[in-house]
Amino acid sequence: MPPFVEVNNLTKHFPVQKGFLEAMFSGKRDFVRAVDGISFSIKKGETFGLVGESGSGKTTTGRILVRLIEPTSGEIEFDGQPVTRMNAEEAQTFRRRAQIVFQDPAAALNPRMTVGNAIKHALDIHGIGSDIERREEVLRMLKRVGLTPPDNFHNKYPHQLSGGQRQRVVIGRAMILKPQFVVADEPVAMVDVSIRAQILDLMVSLKQEFGLTYVFITHDLATANYFCDRIAIMYLGKIAEIGLRGEVFKSPKHPYTVALMSAIPVPDPKHKPERLIPRGAIPSPITPPSGCRFHPRCPKAFNRCPNEDPGMTRITSTHEVACHLFDETKAGQ
Amino acid sequence: MPLLEINSLTVDYPTRVGTVRAVDRVSISVEKGQTLGIVGESGCGKSTLGLAVIRLVPSPGIMTEGSIMIDGTDIMRLSNNEVRELRGKVGFIFQDPMTSLNPVKRIGDHFVEFIRTHEKEVSRQEALEKTGKILESLGILRERTTDYPHQFSGGMRQRVMIGLGLALNPKLLIADEPTTSLDVIVEAQILELMNKLKKDYDLTLILITHNIGIVAEMSDLIAVMYAGRVVEFGPTEQIFENPLHPYTKGLLESAPNILHPERSMHPIPGSPPDLISPPPGCKFHPRCPHAFEPCPLREPFLVMKERRFVACHLYD
Numbered sequence: 001m002p003p004f005v006e007v008n009n010l011t012k013h014f015p016v017q018k019g020f021l022e023a024m025f026s027g028k029r030d031f032v033r034a035v036d037g038i039s040f041s042i043k044k045g046e047t048f049g050l051v052g053e054s055g056s057g058k059t060t061t062g063r064i065l066v067r068l069i070e071p072t073s074g075e076i077e078f079d080g081q082p083v084t085r086m087n088a089e090e091a092q093t094f095r096r097r098a099q100i101v102f103q104d105p106a107a108a109l110n111p112r113m114t115v116g117n118a119i120k121h122a123l124d125i126h127g128i129g130s131d132i133e134r135r136e137e138v139l140r141m142l143k144r145v146g147l148t149p150p151d152n153f154h155n156k157y158p159h160q161l162s163g164g165q166r167q168r169v170v171i172g173r174a175m176i177l178k179p180q181f182v183v184a185d186e187p188v189a190m191v192d193v194s195i196r197a198q199i200l201d202l203m204v205s206l207k208q209e210f211g212l213t214y215v216f217i218t219h220d221l222a223t224a225n226y227f228c229d230r231i232a233i234m235y236l237g238k239i240a241e242i243g244l245r246g247e248v249f250k251s252p253k254h255p256y257t258v259a260l261m262s263a264i265p266v267p268d269p270k271h272k273p274e275r276l277i278p279r280g281a282i283p284s285p286i287t288p289p290s291g292c293r294f295h296p297r298c299p300k301a302f303n304r305c306p307n308e309d310p311g312m313t314r315i316t317s318t319h320e321v322a323c324h325l326f327d328e329t330k331a332g333q
Numbered sequence: 334m335p336l337l338e339i340n341s342l343t344v345d346y347p348t349r350v351g352t353v354r355a356v357d358r359v360s361i362s363v364e365k366g367q368t369l370g371i372v373g374e375s376g377c378g379k380s381t382l383g384l385a386v387i388r389l390v391p392s393p394g395i396m397t398e399g400s401i402m403i404d405g406t407d408i409m410r411l412s413n414n415e416v417r418e419l420r421g422k423v424g425f426i427f428q429d430p431m432t433s434l435n436p437v438k439r440i441g442d443h444f445v446e447f448i449r450t451h452e453k454e455v456s457r458q459e460a461l462e463k464t465g466k467i468l469e470s471l472g473i474l475r476e477r478t479t480d481y482p483h484q485f486s487g488g489m490r491q492r493v494m495i496g497l498g499l500a501l502n503p504k505l506l507i508a509d510e511p512t513t514s515l516d517v518i519v520e521a522q523i524l525e526l527m528n529k530l531k532k533d534y535d536l537t538l539i540l541i542t543h544n545i546g547i548v549a550e551m552s553d554l555i556a557v558m559y560a561g562r563v564v565e566f567g568p569t570e571q572i573f574e575n576p577l578h579p580y581t582k583g584l585l586e587s588a589p590n591i592l593h594p595e596r597s598m599h600p601i602p603g604s605p606p607d608l609i610s611p612p613p614g615c616k617f618h619p620r621c622p623h624a625f626e627p628c629p630l631r632e633p634f635l636v637m638k639e640r641r642f643v644a645c646h647l648y649d
Contacts, residue, residue: 053518162604163375164604192375192543192604193543194374194600194601194604194605195604196587197587197598197599197600198600198602219517220589221591222590222591223598225589225594226594260517261591262521263518263520263521264517264546265520265544265547265549266590267549267573267585267597268592269550269569270570270573275525277522281519
């Protein structure tokens with residue numbers, strides 16, 4: 001079966017805003033290399049995790065996937081169709097099939113629009129159904145995302161809801177067009193711990209009902225481990241490691257993945273973690289380090305690391321890592 | 334004698350639509366050298382409780398009842414001048430290092446102003462000297478005292494905040510979500526640093542957080558708060574091994590656990606109550622799987638049970 005979503009050598013470079021004089025006299029433009037040549041594919045029905053720290057490029061990647069921003073270069077195919085070169089009509093159909101759930105439900109909802117209208121809006125735009133049908137559809141969706149009784153919620157404003165309820169509205173709004181592909185950008189990061197699992201469980205049941213394919217963007221490895229089938233670990237605009245959930249969590253290969261995993265606090269006082277915390281902070285994405293981008297912080301860096309950009313090395317048929325330590329073919333030379 | 338002893342503390346916020354009781358008859362004590370973790374969800378009162386300890390409850394909040402003793406002094410009875418002295422003895426680290434530093438002031442000047450406000454006899458030169466030493470102990474080069482906050486990364490700014498918390502050699506340090514806005518690797522660096530500083534500076538630490546993993550790792554004692562009340566308070570290991578209060582149990586099971594995904598992420602049904610009109614009786618009863626007749630009728634007292642305190646009718 002061909003992949004549902006295929007991403008090939010995707011890059012996104014944002015120009016850096018400079019002061020007027022600086023721009024006049026320096027002539028050179030700087031770019032934030034938010035996403036810098038990543039490739040992956042997603043199968044239909046899969047939950048694919050993009051995991052990384054701030055500045056890793058995970059959110060930019062997610063936004064490009066649903067065409068909220070244009071990539072600088074690279075290709076994306078969605079169900080066999082190139083996403084980057086669509087005409088207006090194709091783009092409209094694409095938007096019905098691909099939706100996004102944002103991190104902060106308070107910011108994602110218009111404070112002056114009722115919950116019912118917020119969910120209905122997409123139906124209006126796409127001209128789906130009559131007024132009565134739209135209302136019915138919205139009430140059904142409110143019920144489906146757990147806002148019951150739906151009549152009570154229909155005319156409420158976002159500020160009258162709790163954080164968890166707002167996130168349910170945002171999910172309902174994304175689901176109203178019955179999409180096949182949903183990018184969820186940190187959907188539970190702003191939600192209280194006791195509610196988080198409720199929201200994730202809702203997302204799982206929607207996935208089963210609608211046969212969804214998810215991209216789940218998160219900085220939280222533990223949540224990714226709970227929710228995703230396959231995971232890509234991103235660092236400074238590149239994929240460091242990609243594999244099935246079990247492969248990445250049980251036998252992480254990239255020193256960055258190992259560090260990231262060891263840094264997570266475990267809710268068990270008897271667990272005494274062996275920390276392998278890299279020194280320093282993530283370098284600037286405007287001038288990323290040469291070679292492997294992790295090399296200045298890597299405990300296992302050797303002479304090749306600052307000089308050569310590691311390609312992806314296959315560990316198993318599903319597990320790949322971008323690290324010279326595993327690159328045996330060239331290491332022997 | 335405990336270093337910090339809070340007795341039946343109540344903090345109210347009068348609002349136009351009613352009074353919010355953010356902290357409701359909270360009693361906690363912490364011995365010198367211990368680390369207390371205060372955990373709970375947003376709106377449970379944990380931050381207000383932390384602020385009350387340095388008499389910084391924001392307006393219109395008022396402490397309506399109870400006492401707070403630090404090292405034998407009742408801080409509710411202090412004059413304004415004495416409160417200023419108190420704020421030197423108790424360091425406080427705020428949640429967001431991005432907004433807590435003045436963007437147009439050099440890092441060193443933050444320290445100098447803070448130190449000289451509290452210790453008037455110290456010269457600017459001496460204060461800068463001390464600043465350099467503190468920054469070095471936090472892993473920041475002394476030369477960077479002349480930098481501005483925007484020249485620092487998030488993790489570095491949080492180190493500066495910790496440094497400010499330590500500048501007056503406090504006995505007690507209160508950290509309110511000190512790592513919440515940081516990435517996980519930086520978080521681990523900061524927590525490691527705080528553990529080291531705790532030893533070096535002989536500190537008693539209060540760590541306010543929603544992150545169960547952090548309290549498991551850092552604290553000796555845990556106070557679990559729900560809707561303004563402490564529902565369970567006791568030694569960390571015991572609470573994790575055998576949580577008594579149904580909310581504590583729910584909170585522990587809802588936390589993600591990277592080592593045991595099957596043991597994690599079990600949700601608590603419903604959502605935390607609106608504190609303007611909280612449910613009657615035990616405020617957790619609408620979400621509680623074990624609720625029975627007395628729960629909606631009267632509020633449970635905090636009682637001693639298995640070497641810890643718990644407020645639940647199951648243990649009355």
